Every structure is written in structure tokens, then in C-alpha cells.
Amino acid sequence: MATExxxxxxxxxxxxxxxxxxxYAKNSTQQRKAIDSAKxxxxxxxxxxxDKEILLxxxxxRIADLGCSVGPNTFFAAQNILEAVESKYKSEGLNSQIPxxxxxxxxxxxxxxxQLFTSLPQDRRxxxxxxxxxxxxxxxxxxxxxxxxxxxxxxxxxxAPKEVVNKNSPAWNKGRIHCSNSGDEVVLAxxxxxxxxxxxxxxxxxxxxxxxxxxxxxVPGIPNGTHxxxxxxxxxxxxxxxxxxxxxxxxxxxxxxxxxxxxxxxYMSPQELEAAVERNGCFSIEGLEYLPPVIPNVSGESxxxxxxxxxxxxxxxxxxxxxxxxxxxxxxxxxxxxxxIEENSSIFKFGKAVYxxxxxxxxxxx
Amino acid sequence: MATExxxxxxxxxxxxxxxxxxxYAKNSTQQRKAIDSAKxxxxxxxxxxxDKEILLxxxxxRIADLGCSVGPNTFFAAQNILEAVESKYKSEGLNSQIPxxxxxxxxxxxxxxxQLFTSLPQDRRxxxxxxxxxxxxxxxxxxxxxxxxxxxxxxxxxxAPKEVVNKNSPAWNKGRIHCSNSGDEVVLAxxxxxxxxxxxxxxxxxxxxxxxxxxxxxVPGIPNGTHxxxxxxxxxxxxxxxxxxxxxxxxxxxxxxxxxxxxxxxYMSPQELEAAVERNGCFSIEGLEYLPPVIPNVSGESxxxxxxxxxxxxxxxxxxxxxxxxxxxxxxxxxxxxxxIEENSSIFKFGKAVYxxxxxxxxxxx
Numbered sequence: 001m002a003t004e005x006x007x008x009x010x011x012x013x014x015x016x017x018x019x020x021x022x023x024y025a026k027n028s029t030q031q032r033k034a035i036d037s038a039k040x041x042x043x044x045x046x047x048x049x050x051d052k053e054i055l056l057x058x059x060x061x062r063i064a065d066l067g068c069s070v071g072p073n074t075f076f077a078a079q080n081i082l083e084a085v086e087s088k089y090k091s092e093g094l095n096s097q098i099p100x101x102x103x104x105x106x107x108x109x110x111x112x113x114x115q116l117f118t119s120l121p122q123d124r125r126x127x128x129x130x131x132x133x134x135x136x137x138x139x140x141x142x143x144x145x146x147x148x149x150x151x152x153x154x155x156x157x158x159x160a161p162k163e164v165v166n167k168n169s170p171a172w173n174k175g176r177i178h179c180s181n182s183g184d185e186v187v188l189a190x191x192x193x194x195x196x197x198x199x200x201x202x203x204x205x206x207x208x209x210x211x212x213x214x215x216x217x218x219v220p221g222i223p224n225g226t227h228x229x230x231x232x233x234x235x236x237x238x239x240x241x242x243x244x245x246x247x248x249x250x251x252x253x254x255x256x257x258x259x260x261x262x263x264x265x266x267y268m269s270p271q272e273l274e275a276a277v278e279r280n281g282c283f284s285i286e287g288l289e290y291l292p293p294v295i296p297n298v299s300g301e302s303x304x305x306x307x308x309x310x311x312x313x314x315x316x317x318x319x320x321x322x323x324x325x326x327x328x329x330x331x332x333x334x335x336x337x338x339x340x341i342e343e344n345s346s347i348f349k350f351g352k353a354v355y356x357x358x359x360x361x362x363x364x365x366x
Numbered sequence: 367m368a369t370e371x372x373x374x375x376x377x378x379x380x381x382x383x384x385x386x387x388x389x390y391a392k393n394s395t396q397q398r399k400a401i402d403s404a405k406x407x408x409x410x411x412x413x414x415x416x417d418k419e420i421l422l423x424x425x426x427x428r429i430a431d432l433g434c435s436v437g438p439n440t441f442f443a444a445q446n447i448l449e450a451v452e453s454k455y456k457s458e459g460l461n462s463q464i465p466x467x468x469x470x471x472x473x474x475x476x477x478x479x480x481q482l483f484t485s486l487p488q489d490r491r492x493x494x495x496x497x498x499x500x501x502x503x504x505x506x507x508x509x510x511x512x513x514x515x516x517x518x519x520x521x522x523x524x525x526a527p528k529e530v531v532n533k534n535s536p537a538w539n540k541g542r543i544h545c546s547n548s549g550d551e552v553v554l555a556x557x558x559x560x561x562x563x564x565x566x567x568x569x570x571x572x573x574x575x576x577x578x579x580x581x582x583x584x585v586p587g588i589p590n591g592t593h594x595x596x597x598x599x600x601x602x603x604x605x606x607x608x609x610x611x612x613x614x615x616x617x618x619x620x621x622x623x624x625x626x627x628x629x630x631x632x633y634m635s636p637q638e639l640e641a642a643v644e645r646n647g648c649f650s651i652e653g654l655e656y657l658p659p660v661i662p663n664v665s666g667e668s669x670x671x672x673x674x675x676x677x678x679x680x681x682x683x684x685x686x687x688x689x690x691x692x693x694x695x696x697x698x699x700x701x702x703x704x705x706x707i708e709e710n711s712s713i714f715k716f717g718k719a720v721y722x723x724x725x726x727x728x729x730x731x732x
Contacts (some may be wrong), residue, residue, distance in 0.1 A: 100507035141466035
């Protein structure tokens, strides 16, 4: 059960709900690509890494997708996992013992669960449930999950580090909203928040996942050994931050408003995640694979489209921007971002980004 | 898993969402009284009827509330059950073996789950999940629930009987919206729909509830041996129907619109429910108790208040009325209902109504 503390300090920034122009439902094709390219890897993980005892024990096989948003991506993921689990039963000669499957779709309480439930596939072969709450705390009963999936979600921190918005701190991140070109203190504050949050995430999951159960995390991150100033995703936030500062200079928002805002996102390297898993001690690392990049690359043949990138960012960020700056600036800020990212499209040449998948197995008591 | 048929023919009329003037959240104090008066009966049922084997077997104790609406009543019910289960463990000397408790809040997909999740008690001692779908079909994995609760919900049918809105049928219910003063054919059509729906409900639950698990249903109904023309609740619908016909006479809605509308609600007697349980064969009846009446009685000292009754009805009926007749008529219809029910307050003297609670235990395979 989440402690009072984790419940009250958690900040929640859901993806844009509904199915409108800027909805996550209509602007998450990039995240879909990650799920598609992960499909075979998940199938392989279930085929090779899921112990036969896990198959024989449960009356119900329970799957959770953490940070599910509103669909449809979460439904593709659930279907992939279901099929892989069924294949595994069949390949082990346990055809007649396939249990009922229950899929828990989990995200922040402020996620649009109404939209999620309305769009559940009619022909699903699993029992669906929604679980509201932060994945930085416990969400499920002890030893109740057999497979946990989370795609493009664990880069979200429980909050931006306190220090980066504190003008009396050496880590004050004045005029910026993320840690790409900021000083070392800012980067260290983000890293410390990440370390704490990731331990809470792993601690919670180690309680919930049965011994031998699997967890697959799909993570947008940075290559090993890369400084955040080279992180492509952070650089796009640098540009977004500069658009906010442009608005401040025009007097549309105050500079203090920008200074008091930092994104609660940390792009980790595979090594950082591996180190966190080892520190936690409850999971073995069964595999780590790189997925094809999902951020458009200007070196390719297709024309670079700033407005497409702006819509993509808006689907994920509208909630948090609206909450801090108000609804009025949404159109203007994402419009100016679309233009500025086109002017600065060179970042897609030198910026670094990876999408990776890690397969964990619960091996020890927490 | 619900079959395609149950999925497509089901009709869903959620309680009014949000927390506004006519919301279910703000207009369900009558239903709350039922839950309060059921509290001790549920506690007693868990203390006396829940077998010790049930307590020892599960790693997670799973509770479901079916037809939960948006709260707060469902949270009171969940808390009551949780405390009773904990007391039972303690009284059996199993203090150290109290498992995690998971509560599934279930209602139609169109229920306002966002409102439900947002208002979940912060200090709850259970893991919460939402389950969308019709309780006339399966909602949970086989043998996964230990206690099922449903209050003021199973009077809802999966649909109004087809015949009552078919002008070529002898059961056509012209100019009326329910079966109180209608002919025998109408009453029989309602009864047949009830029989079918209740069997589907019991069939689904008998698969989901573990052997020895309990189900408590709190039911607004009619006394044994009472004709529906004497049913107080049906008589209030008779008045509501006549308000709709008034609007038709004024040309605000068409008469055909009224003729094509019947409420998918059936007020069963305790004997009818007992007969359905016996016919199903998977449950034993462990108890049947009457709860204090929750409909205001004009014979009491408090002044009869038509507008209060109108708000009460609106919280439960706004969705279905809006869906069929459009939003425009809502204020006028509930206003005229409030007036007309005051003029006809004598129905509260001769109309019959009971609120009863039945305790079932799953005893056989389905």
C-alpha cells in the first residue's frame, strides 16, 4: 500500500485524454512503433525465460501494464503478451491448462480511464481491470502478478527534483526546464531523484511480482556514457524551454513561472538502469535489447516536419504544461515549438537517443 | 468472458457522473441508508457464514462491488466488508495471516470511473481496481472472488423487454414506461426478462466466486405476493410516465418517443429472488433480512418534498432519460415530476415497497 507520503507528494501528468486532435490516442504512433518492435522480443522472453512452475501455479495469469495511458498502444501490448503466454503454454504441452488471464491497466489516478475502458477491444480474450495510482508506490497485492509490462513510462519521475526550482539552491535551473545544457548540480539533482524513484519502483514491483515472474520495461533513454547535453530528447526540451522563455520575454508569462517549472523526466542509460536493478537485488537481468529509434531522424529521406513533432510532444505534455502555465498558452507554445524545432533540426544529427528493452525476472524476496 | 451477444445487446445507463447538483455522488443518501443498515448484517454474515478454509486459502482476499456507481456509497460498503473480514480473521486467531485485500469496483463501461478513482479514500487499506462491464455477463476470472457485494443494482435489467415497445405485440406498453398498471402481458414480459437476466447474473457469479465464498445482494423490491400495480417504486414510475405523456400532449416530445421507451428495471419479491437462486443451483441461501424502508413515507412527521424525490430519481435516471429523449427535456421533466408526485403523495400511503438483503454462499460447480 502506498504510504501517505508517496500519495501526497506524487505529481501526476497524464497523457492527453479523449480522442481529439491532440489526444494521446491519436498522437502516439511513435510509442506504437516501440511496442511493435518489442513484440518479438517479448514473445522470445516469455518463451525462454518464463519458468514452467509459473505456468502451473496460478488459477489466473495476471498481467499489468504500468503507465498504460488511454490506449490503443496498451491494448496492442496486452494482446502481444497474451498470445505469447498462450504459445508458451502450448509449447510446454499445457494446452488444457491455460488459465484465465486478467490484465490490469494502470496509470495515474488522473489518467482518462473512461476513455481507456470505452476503447477496450470487444474481442479481447482477457478480463480487464483498471488500477489508478503512481507506480512509484505499491499498486497490487503481494505476489499477485506474473508479468509486468511498462512502455515509455519509467522515464517519468515522481516529481521534478526540489532543488532545481529553488532559487537558493546551487542546483537552481534558472531559465531552463530540463537538465540537458544545465550545470552539473542540476544533472546531479535529476540523477538523485531518478535513483530514489527507480528504487521505489523496483521495491514496489518486487513485492507484487511472484517469484519467477517477469517484468519487461521499454525505456526511452540515452546511450551509455552520454552526457545529458548530448541527449536528443533533452535537447528537444531545451528548445521547448527556450520557447517558454520567448513567451516570458514577450510578457505573456512571467519568467518566475518558467523558473519554477522543470520536467519530471529523466532519460537513463541502460547502464544506469542495470545498476539500479543490481542495487535493488530482487531481480535478475535476463536480457537487454536495443529497439529501432522512434524519433524521426532528419538524415532519412522523409521531410522533417516540426508540426508533427509538436503534436507528438503535445499529446504527452499538454497536461503538465496546462497545469503549470494555464490553458491559454497551449496553442501558441506548441506552435512556436514546431517552428523552432524545424529551425534547429540539426539536433537530430548530433543528438543521441536510444530505445531499449530490459527483461527482468524476480529472483529474491524483497 | 462476456459473449458477443451479451456485449452488444446490453444497454448501459450509468448513474449521473461527476459531483454536480444532480450527480449520483450528491443524491444517493437514500442508497447510503441501505448500506448503513446493511452494515451489521454483512458483518454478521462474514462472522458466521464465511468458512475458515476460505480465510486460509487465499494470498489475496478479493472483494467485488457490482453496480458500484461513482461513490461514495461503494467506499462505505468496501470499508464495512474489509473491517468485517479483518474481524473474522482476528476472531479465528488468524491475526498474523490476514492477506492483502483487493477491491474491484465494477459497473457499466459508461460509468464515470474517473470520478470514482479520483474520490477513492486516501487512507484505504485495500488495493483498488475498476472493472468495466455488465454484471449480466462474466467480469472476473474463474474462482477469483471471495466476497461479492451489490447494493441497489440488480433491479436493473440488461434491457427493457423487446415486446413492451413493439406495437405489434400483445405486450405493447403504449403510453407507459413501466409495468405497474399495465396489463398482464406487460408484467409477464418484464418477469421473463428478469428471469433470464437473473440466471445470467447468477451463472456468471457462480463461476467467479470461490467454493464457499459469499455474495450479499441488497435489493429494492416488492413484498411477497404483491402485484406490481401496488409497488410503490413502480407507481412513482407511473407518475413519471404520465409526466412524459404530458410533454407529448404539449408537442414537446412525440407520443411514439414515449411508446418506444420502457425502463429496464424489475422490482422482484424476496420469493422471486429465492426461486431464481434455487433454479440456478450453485448457491445456498444463508439468510434473508429486511432493511428499514429508504423511501420517504408521508405518514411520518417530516414534510413531503417532491423536489427532493425528483433529485433522487434524477441522479439515477438522468442518463437513460437523456439518451432516449435528449438533454433539453431534463429540467422540465424532473421539475414536473416533482410537482406531480406531491399532488399524488397518497401513493406513499398505499404503495408497497421493501428493501431486503440476501446472503448467498457458493456451494456447487456451475
